[in-house]
Amino acid sequence: MTETHDDSHDMRVKAYFSVFIALSIFTAVSFVANWAAHPERAWITPHTSFAIILGVAVVKAVLVGMIFMHLKFDWGRVYFVIIPISIMAMMMMMVLMPDIVIAWQPGQEPLEPAVSITGTR
């Protein structure tokens, strides 16, 4: 029985160590993706680099949450606070997007024939 208990502890330490190594490697991956997309090298496109870096950040956050924060074991008991807050957090950012981000900006190609702002020509 004690051996089983110790084995379970050892397994957890191994899981923690594996996550630590994975997090370190993922940090290096995002750094290299940014380096490879530098205009001087341009080995990958900025969009690919952005996708890799964002994906890596999400995977890192999930690893920390699931293993280090024990959500793997506690998810069934705390999901009711995490899911609504995740939806609200996404909504908080998305509600302003149409007005600010998708809006026409000076310097963008006008959709209609150019009309002067000042009306002088």
Place this chain on the structure above:
Amino acid sequence: MTQAVHEHSEGHMGIPLPTGKVAMWLFLVTEIMFFTALIGTYIILRHGTPANSPHAWPTPHQVHLVEWIGALNTFVLICSSFTVVLAHHAAVKGDMKTVMRHIGITLALGCVFLVVKAYEYNAKFQHDILPGHIGESLPYPEKPAEGKIQLAESQAIEREKHDHPVGMQYFQRVKLQLEAIKKSSIPAELKAECEKLLDDMNPASAAAQAQAGAFRRPLNPAEVGERANEILEKAEKAGVALHLSPAIPFGNLWSSCYFAMTGFHALHVFGGLVIFVVILLMGLVGKLGPQHANMLELTGLYWHFVDIVWIFLFPLLYLV
């Protein structure tokens, strides 16, 4: 009967989690909303700036952010997350010496993070990359770079009108800085360039030239920004630290976001360090035992959350 119902309810209702853990998760969700507001504001402001204009959001290089320093700090926080989870694991096993060792390492790593952050903040102060200190406008290039769109003249004029009050503040700031540089001991070539810029900014000098028959108008804020950037580039190559405000379009907005996000994150790191000091003190006076495993887990939850926030701040500020 009432008593019986009460006991029955206590036995079967509620979440099967320690109250402290539920409270900590409730606290963490408020923190999620807090940092989402900051990060969301940054994303929206950044993507609200014209991407294909010659004047776009600053790159990390323009604002003196060094990618490897950010990556180093990320690694430091990951290490600290690992040691804090090991401390909790040791507490569950009742090995309090190992707990003390791991908490001590976590405290040291947290301090390293803050020292590196202080080093970065110092660089921002040295380069005067502070909210309200940066020149917002630069002259528009006659030929835009590939993929960039040339602003119509009317749009450029509108923008300059909009930026004029901030531009004049920048003009006055640079003037005072150049006066100070004139009195300092820097290489003669750089000093001559600074004096020339100051002279070109001075209307008296223009008036004197007008008397001589060759009128020259004083520089406008955009032209001052361009010249200041040229001087700063030369000073950097020569290894001279000049306290001269640069001109970076959207630089003030960037620095406000940077200091707000990293500043609040650093405050959270500091809060965590205070808790680790308290735990160490408890251990030193012999009051830390296996009964505190739950407290260590809650502290760990907070610390991992601080780590997750940095996991998103690092790529947003230093990489993409």
